[in-house]
Amino acid sequence: MSEKSYHVPVMLFPAIDSLEIKKDGIYVDSTAGGGGHSSEILKRLGSDGKLIMIDRDPDAIAVLKERFSSNQNVFIVHDNYKNIKSILKDLNIDKVDGILADLGVSSHQIDSAGRGFSYHLDSDLDMRMSKEGFSAKDAVNGLPYDELKRILYDYGEERYAPQISRAVVEKRKEKPIETTFELDDIISSAVPAKYKRQGHPARKTFQALRIYVNGELDDLKDAVYDMFSCLNIGGILSIITFHSLEDRIVKTAFKDFTTGCTCPPDYPVCVCGRKQRAVYNVKSEGPSKDEIEKNYRCHSARLRSVRRIDETIDFSKNKYKNISK
Numbered sequence: 001m002s003e004k005s006y007h008v009p010v011m012l013f014p015a016i017d018s019l020e021i022k023k024d025g026i027y028v029d030s031t032a033g034g035g036g037h038s039s040e041i042l043k044r045l046g047s048d049g050k051l052i053m054i055d056r057d058p059d060a061i062a063v064l065k066e067r068f069s070s071n072q073n074v075f076i077v078h079d080n081y082k083n084i085k086s087i088l089k090d091l092n093i094d095k096v097d098g099i100l101a102d103l104g105v106s107s108h109q110i111d112s113a114g115r116g117f118s119y120h121l122d123s124d125l126d127m128r129m130s131k132e133g134f135s136a137k138d139a140v141n142g143l144p145y146d147e148l149k150r151i152l153y154d155y156g157e158e159r160y161a162p163q164i165s166r167a168v169v170e171k172r173k174e175k176p177i178e179t180t181f182e183l184d185d186i187i188s189s190a191v192p193a194k195y196k197r198q199g200h201p202a203r204k205t206f207q208a209l210r211i212y213v214n215g216e217l218d219d220l221k222d223a224v225y226d227m228f229s230c231l232n233i234g235g236i237l238s239i240i241t242f243h244s245l246e247d248r249i250v251k252t253a254f255k256d257f258t259t260g261c262t263c264p265p266d267y268p269v270c271v272c273g274r275k276q277r278a279v280y281n282v283k284s285e286g287p288s289k290d291e292i293e294k295n296y297r298c299h300s301a302r303l304r305s306v307r308r309i310d311e312t313i314d315f316s317k318n319k320y321k322n323i324s325k
Helices: 012-019 036-044 058-068 083-088 107-111 136-142 145-156 161-172 180-190 203-214 216-229 246-259 287-296
Strands: 026-029 050-055 073-077 096-102 229-241 278-285 302-308
Touching: 012 036, 012 229, 012 278, 012 302, 026 145, 036 058, 036 096, 036 278, 036 302, 050 058, 050 083, 058 073, 073 096, 073 161, 083 096, 083 216, 083 302, 096 216, 136 203, 145 161, 145 203, 161 180, 180 203, 203 216, 216 229, 229 246, 229 278, 246 278, 246 302
Parallel strands: 026 050, 026 096, 050 073, 096 229
Antiparallel strands: 229 302, 278 302
């Protein structure tokens, strides 16, 4: 397997520009994939800089080692970004100057028939990014109706969650549901014809199962706070999201970081005790029209970026300013 099996990373230059790479800085690509973003970070680092590449997918780790293991400034870690604190501790690194998280599923994962992420490819119903643990096949064949319905509602915002879940439960009584095409057929038979004209009827169900199997939303909120806490003062956290559920989590956390005193303006002194911990580098930015034309999968991507600040800064002096896009 080579890096060619991975697509050009989404919002490559906006994302790397947002990190404002320092030549002697320490940076983390927390979802390194095939190393597209990492490669650009390395181009901007000097000989004293360091880059930690993290990924939970063993296929990605194999590619990263093939491409970058000879670089003494690179640390390749097979782990989940949610464990950022322990990862840095194991590397004897206290704080870093920037962290990038691209939360999307890689094209390699989607386009690899054996991984089970795509409803366009007939394969084993898997969807595990780590290739370990509970799979989508386990979910559709083992979870009760109410839990399946909740997953489709909560993680896919699927309006036909009851009908799809009921159809899955009935079909698995005949035989286990084992492939992506089997599940796709069940979904198609459960929804009305008009729904099929609005896009592929399986897209939300597959998204929901993928999120559930990989615990993508369960860990994200804590991970965002942990990543932020690992930044030096002046360090930058940049995150690329791909759907409203994860973007809402990131947006809410960043708002928390960038919000200071909430006391009424006529109070002579602050009594809430709240301090602003960050300013926006990029409040919200999407891919360019040209990038969307070349890679439609990136159309829903949003880049958000914040810089950690000293909580004792007097903002009346305008040392920093928020940037909204």
